[in-house]
Amino acid sequence: MIKETLGSEVGEHGHHLGQVRRRKRLDQSLYEQSEKSKKRKKIRAAAIEKARKEKEAAEGGPAYQAGISLEGNDMKNLQSADFHKNTEIEYLSLPPLISCPGSNGTWLNESSDVNSTTCLFEQNACKVHNVTCPTNSHCVHSGVDMAECLCNNGFHGYKCLEQGVFPVTSFLIGITVPTILICIFLYVTQRRHVIQQGNKKK
Numbered sequence: 001m002i003k004e005t006l007g008s009e010v011g012e013h014g015h016h017l018g019q020v021r022r023r024k025r026l027d028q029s030l031y032e033q034s035e036k037s038k039k040r041k042k043i044r045a046a047a048i049e050k051a052r053k054e055k056e057a058a059e060g061g062p063a064y065q066a067g068i069s070l071e072g073n074d075m076k077n078l079q080s081a082d083f084h085k086n087t088e089i090e091y092l093s094l095p096p097l098i099s100c101p102g103s104n105g106t107w108l109n110e111s112s113d114v115n116s117t118t119c120l121f122e123q124n125a126c127k128v129h130n131v132t133c134p135t136n137s138h139c140v141h142s143g144v145d146m147a148e149c150l151c152n153n154g155f156h157g158y159k160c161l162e163q164g165v166f167p168v169t170s171f172l173i174g175i176t177v178p179t180i181l182i183c184i185f186l187y188v189t190q191r192r193h194v195i196q197q198g199n200k201k202k
Contacts, residue, residue, distance in 0.1 A: 067091030071116035080106075083144040092119040102145030103128075136160040 012175035030144065068086075071093045071148035078094065080101045092107075093116050100110045100119035105128045125131070125147040133139050135150035137160045142148045151160035 022167045053057040067093070071095055080143065080145040084146060085143055087122070087141050087143060089144065090120065092122075093117070094119070106145045134159045136163075 016185075045168075068089060068091070073095065075095050075098055078098050078101050083089065083101060094100070096112060096114055096116055098117055100107050100117060106123055106125070107119045110120070110124060111118045122144055124141045125145050127140050128145075129147065131139040131147045131149070136155040137149045137151050140148050140150050151157075154163060154165075156162050156165075
């Protein structure tokens with residue numbers, strides 16, 4: 001009887017020790033994951049700070065952060081056109097298997113790890129690609145790796161060859177008057193046809 005009791009106590013003690021060890025291993029694993037996460041955040045923060053200083057040194061002024069975080073989204077592909085009109089992205093975080101949108105030189109700094117891809121400080125596409133616009137126009141950065149040529153003030157039309165203000169009034173009159181005349185003509189001619197078809201059915 002005493003042996004059975006001792007055996008039972010030893011078994012319970014061993015089971016308790018096993019639970020304690022498993023709990024310690026779990027706590028250790030969670031701690032290690034937390035430390036790795038903190039380390040990744042420190043590395044990312046250091047990369048952002050380095051890129052910020054490089055931008056400040058290049059532009060001679062303070063750099064402010066405007067960021068987009070997309071690393072938690074289920075994405076398969078990402079293109080520059082998805083960021084049309086986004087011209088001041090300073091921090092873009094993407095899922096790990098997706099590259100930074102744009103061509104070489106689109107971002108000041110690019111990095112990736114098992115958790116995300118980080119793109120820092122979007123660059124002006126006009127300067128990156130050395131875009132040359134026609135006479136009387138200028139290049140405007142219009143999105144990630146995108147640029148447009150817009151007419152200078154006082155010019156408009158094809159390749160900005162027309163000088164002066166665009167004739168909005170004349171343009172609207174030129175469209176409106178013919179449209180009204182065509183509508184009246186169709187109404188008169190088609191109404192007569194509809195009336196004739198109605199009389200035949202009667």
